[in-house]
Amino acid sequence: EDQVTQSPEALRLQEGESSSLNCSYTVSGLRGLFWYRQDPGKGPEFLFTLYSAGEEKEKERLKATLTKKESFLHITAPKPEDSATYLCAVQSLTTDSWGKLQFGAGTQVVVTP
Amino acid sequence: DGGITQSPKYLFRKEGQNVTLSCEQNLNHDAMYWYRQDPGQGLRLIYYSQIVNDFQKGDIAEGYSVSREKKESFPLTVTSAQKNPTAFYLCASSSQQTDRSGSPLHFGNGTRLTVT
Numbered sequence: 001e002d003q004v005t006q007s008p009e010a011l012r013l014q015e016g017e018s019s020s021l022n023c024s025y026t027v028s029g030l031r032g033l034f035w036y037r038q039d040p041g042k043g044p045e046f047l048f049t050l051y052s053a054g055e056e057k058e059k060e061r062l063k064a065t066l067t068k069k070e071s072f073l074h075i076t077a078p079k080p081e082d083s084a085t086y087l088c089a090v091q092s093l094t095t096d097s098w099g100k101l102q103f104g105a106g107t108q109v110v111v112t113p
Numbered sequence: 114d115g116g117i118t119q120s121p122k123y124l125f126r127k128e129g130q131n132v133t134l135s136c137e138q139n140l141n142h143d144a145m146y147w148y149r150q151d152p153g154q155g156l157r158l159i160y161y162s163q164i165v166n167d168f169q170k171g172d173i174a175e176g177y178s179v180s181r182e183k184k185e186s187f188p189l190t191v192t193s194a195q196k197n198p199t200a201f202y203l204c205a206s207s208s209q210q211t212d213r214s215g216s217p218l219h220f221g222n223g224t225r226l227t228v229t
Binding site (some may be wrong): 004008032034036041042043044045046049087089091097098099100101102103104105106 | 144155156
């Protein structure tokens, strides 16, 4: 059974204080790993797709990396607008439908000025 | 702009009543999905449909029903048989195409259902 575990559950940062979020996964063949950002009361917003170990993607203050067992989302010099819940999800090679993803519970990030 | 519209944003029902959540997309996507989100848990798949007039159960289908009469629409009914219906419900769609730069799912902004 595919599983995704995110840690920590919650993270409180001072503005400018860099940190990393972890996403550990077990999947029967990884097709892709995805990071989303979710604001309260909204649907998840896509951030990154990673396909193979060693791959890295960057967007503004965010950088996602992938190994064979986990992914990290690094937040460099965060700003208050980076406050959100960050979700990790995996897509199995054996899936019968493109949108069937296994999600982690998320990491809630709060950045204070 | 193309997207997914879920309505209503908030829904309140009494226990024992069935309730239907609306989901409409204008992205011309073939596949549509319903996920449920609870505090401290990952999104869980309720039902999905890859073509009109066909749908499959996800991981937590008990107490729910769906229909897919039109490509654009995928309503979810939460029945009185669902033991813990209070949750945030997310509808999503997918083009089922290989797009190595993008997300496999496009989400709506959810419906928060409260049953008392």
